[in-house]
Amino acid sequence: MAIPLDQILIQTVTGLVNGMVLALVASGLTLIFGIMDVVNFAHGDLVMLGAFVGATTVATTGNFWLGLLIAAVTIAVFGALLQVTTLRPLIGRDPLTTILATFGISLVLQKYAIWQWGPSARQIVEPVSGQFPLFYLEYPWYRILTALLSGAIIGALYLFLKYGKYGIWIRATTQDRVMAAAMGIPVPLVHTAVFAIGAAMAAASGVLFGPLGGVTQNMGFDFTLRAFIVVVVGGMGNLGGSILAAIFISLLEAYASLVVSPAQAVIVSFVALILTLLVRPTGLFVPTPK
């Protein structure tokens, strides 16, 4: 059963696009984990909330970019409040507790979305319409734009972390939070800021993903699960690793859906996770520790 080359190439492009969106979600998650050892079970629900806020804004104003901005800012503020009220009291407790707490938050957020926006799905109209011929398909420009935007946001994050004074604060706190505090860095504030940044990135991916896959109340869990897999395969706390892993996993799934149904294609990500944990638990894309 030979699969035509152009189908494979189209799936490659789709995989790359999905991978970039997933990378945006996962980088927020891995950033948060790296700096405060919090596995944010509610991360996918932040994606979902961002998508809904974005959808509502776009519907009322007609402006996609405004929707993206407002979603990111709103969820960033929300994330900060969440961290201060529920996660800050848990610092120093065992990681089990933060998993449980963020799990509880996830439940509340999911049901809240249904309460606030009703059970039906939303749409986000894409900001650029139009397609270009990709082999035998008319491929929407928007998909390429999504990948580029995700990449741009991640790139901006990277630059922010590498240069700039707050980037130094964040990196120092990630490496040694006690010493960072001893150097005068306000660690609790840094934690809150990083959580807010992670939340903003999640919200942005929700809005970007909107025109691709719709906005539904249960999209959160899917994102959380995939993001977890990406973060483990890419190496917990490793930003570059999660990006590569996100693309890797999305490509695998895209190729798999050529032979099995999409519902089953998701198993390849699971298998990738299991193999990683068996063969190289620190992450497939992590350079071998010296």
Place this chain on the structure above:
Amino acid sequence: MSQRPDLAYWAGVVIAVGLLFVAPLVLPPFWARFATEILIWGLLAMSSDILIGYTGMVSFGHSAFFGLGMYGAAAALLTTKPPNLWLTLLYGLAAAAGVAAFVAFFATRLREIYFSITTLVFSQIFYVIIFTWTEVTGGENGLTFRQPALSFLGLGSLPFTATTLHWFVLAVVTISFLVLRRITQSPFGKVLQSIKENEPRTRAIGYAVERYKILAVMLSGLFAGLAGVLYALQNKFAAPDFVFFTVSGEVVIFNVMGGMGTLVGPVAGAAFFLLLREGFSRYFTEYYLIPVGIIFTAMVIFMPQGLLGFLKRRLNS
């Protein structure tokens, strides 16, 4: 070691069992069924407590054990004629044991967070398989079947009524509780607790931690599967929804709310949650999870020892 807390404890257990025995005779059918469900979920919660409360491993995969127990029972009830109760139990436990062995293999290689994420992924793997393998599992719609009769080896059989089924479930759950309590109080149980408190030290002392973890997962999985069989018996259907992560999540809620590491706590947690759900859905309809979720999160932060732990502290002071 004073005798009085022990006496009070067992008195409490006897009273609880007594009340549950009488329940189907005095309660209206809806609440009688509810009592049976509390027992089943309570058993599931106890099985999870072995891992979370005693060994310190948070499993988000109990829905896999539960669901496979359910489907195993379904397999027995659909393929053997006439449907035999004991065979049903056997099939269900075997299926759950298979999954448990699979999970146990990974359990020993992963610590904390990675273990939890992996168990979550596993329950989803099984969910996808069951959901999509329609020919065998009935896919989305699940499987329906008939209840077997309560048969006494060669002495004849008696079809279940809601009341006798309830008593059967009560008997199974009570025996399970006694077995699990014996195990947790035994030297084996003490080692598990030592692993939870300080794994490196336990290993340093000389215990084969991996072996204990495997046994803990197998034990937990078996009793969770048993709960699945009981559920299949009560409701006469098996559906993929029960394998979905949500069930695992709810089990964890029972554990935290009731009090981890107490066995009885999780049962109380299950009862508490189910009652809250019943109560809240009168007022909040399907949004009951919002207040319940908030209560849960608040308990994780402020009352991590759960209801039972909280009560214990109050009684002690």
Place this chain on the structure above:
Amino acid sequence: MLLRLEDIQTYYGKSHILHGVSLEVQAGEVVGLLGRNGVGKSTTMKTVAGVVRPAAGRVLFEGKDVAGLPPYKLAHMGIAWVPEDRRVFRLLTVLENLRTGLERPGVTDQRKHALLEKVYAYFPVLAERRSQAAGTLSGGEQQMLAIARAMMLEPKIILLDEPTEGLMPRMVSQIKDIVHRLGGDGVAILLVEQNVPLTLDATTRCYIMEKGTVQHHASSAELRANHAVIRQYLGV
């Protein structure tokens, strides 16, 4: 009185490490804290730095009780901690390590520049390696970086914990010179060291700890002559 500890009791989990430590350091003084391994010297330093919270007792800095304040507030107040294992930020460059102490409220760009120049004058090797990752530096260079980093806080007191540990003799004398220079600059130093002769040489007075409290206190000149005490508390 710059720093005064009054009857500090500190625990690590259930272990009672400090059983009532009292000492004081004047502004600009270089004071030593001696004792065998495990008597609680580092824990005392950590308590002052705010890294560990005392269960009882007072930490008075410029007259205010600061026990229990988070470390970053103490850093802003002028307490700089150079820990026993240096703890440079390995993945940050030398310059970035220094900058962690520079970005404080109210510090102008000019002053930042001046501080960097001053530190490069003290430690020319750091100027050379400013773009290198701190993890690639040698042990002695990392020690210099740790001290330089503390200087970035423009501290009133530097808590210097075993700076010569694991260093070659040439580096040890370099550290001694730096301690002298810092003291000359008017910065108070509380120096924990296993190297007794170096400590007695660099400090004006010393406290000697044993079993979680201060057992002896004398000027360094006296101690230099008092072999019996040295042998009792510090002899192997």
